[in-house]
Amino acid sequence: AQSVTQPDIHITVSEGASLELRCNYSYGATPYLFWYVQSPGQGLQLLLKYFSGDTLVQGIKGFEAEFKRSQSSFNLRKPSVHWSDAAEYFCAVSISNFGNEKLTFGTGTRLTIIP
Amino acid sequence: DSGVTQTPKHLITATGQRVTLRCSPRSGDLSVYWYQQSLDQGLQFLIQYYNGEERAKGNILERFSAQQFPDLHSELNLSSLELGDSALYFCASSDRRTTGELFFGEGSRLTVL
Numbered sequence: 433a434q435s436v437t438q439p440d441i442h443i444t445v446s447e448g449a450s451l452e453l454r455c456n457y458s459y460g461a462t463p464y465l466f467w468y469v470q471s472p473g474q475g476l477q478l479l480l481k482y483f484s485g486d487t488l489v490q491g492i493k494g495f496e497a498e499f500k501r502s503q504s505s506f507n508l509r510k511p512s513v514h515w516s517d518a519a520e521y522f523c524a525v526s527i528s529n530f531g532n533e534k535l536t537f538g539t540g541t542r543l544t545i546i547p
Numbered sequence: 548d549s550g551v552t553q554t555p556k557h558l559i560t561a562t563g564q565r566v567t568l569r570c571s572p573r574s575g576d577l578s579v580y581w582y583q584q585s586l587d588q589g590l591q592f593l594i595q596y597y598n599g600e601e602r603a604k605g606n607i608l609e610r611f612s613a614q615q616f617p618d619l620h621s622e623l624n625l626s627s628l629e630l631g632d633s634a635l636y637f638c639a640s641s642d643r644r645t646t647g648e649l650f651f652g653e654g655s656r657l658t659v660l
Contacts, residue, residue, distance in 0.1 A: 475549060475637060475651035534603050535649055537590040
């Protein structure tokens with residue numbers, strides 16, 4: 433079965449600094465990979481996804497992620513964070529058999545932004 | 548706004564009771580998923596329905612059940628509630644045209660006292 437590891441439980445970054453959130457997956461083939469964000473009291477919102485092709489994917493809110501097959505990683509990056517980026521970030525994987533898009537989520541990384 | 552509607556947003560009940568959580572998926576989405584989010588377990592997949600039929604089952608307790616109705620809305624029934632069932636329950640829906648992408652509601656927060 434597929435699994436996702438987010439090794440950082442909590443990260444604190446200064447506003448304007450760069451950000452990288454780590455995600456490693458375990459799956460025999462190339463899975464479909466996602467990053468979701470959850471703001472306090474809100475549901476999860478999709479930031480970006482990787483299915484195939486270009487390994488650097490762009491998402492909303494200025495986020496990007498890079499798929500590295502050799503490292504089984506899909507790290508999320510942002511060059512300059514804003515205070516509004518404070519939230520919980522979840523990496524997820526799907527084997528996406530049509531009609532069965534069950535996502536397996538990592539444990540999440542809580543991002544705190546300091547002025 | 549994801550287009551997925553969940554009710555109620557908050558629910559407080561006692562141990563041993565039964566509750567029903569409701570989800571209306573995005574217009575046109577045939578798949579509905581239920582997830583449980585708790586501090587100790589994280590986001591756990593419970594169950595998926597596709598066009599009224601159960602498609603996949605995850606870590607769903609026997610005390611829990613779900614169904615999807617002909618109008619595609621779904622209900623998650625939780626019975627014989629225990630303190631450990633306190634969690635945020637999310638519903639999500641998906642569209643075959645956006646493979647793998649789930650659209651989440653804002654969740655129903657259940658507190659069992």
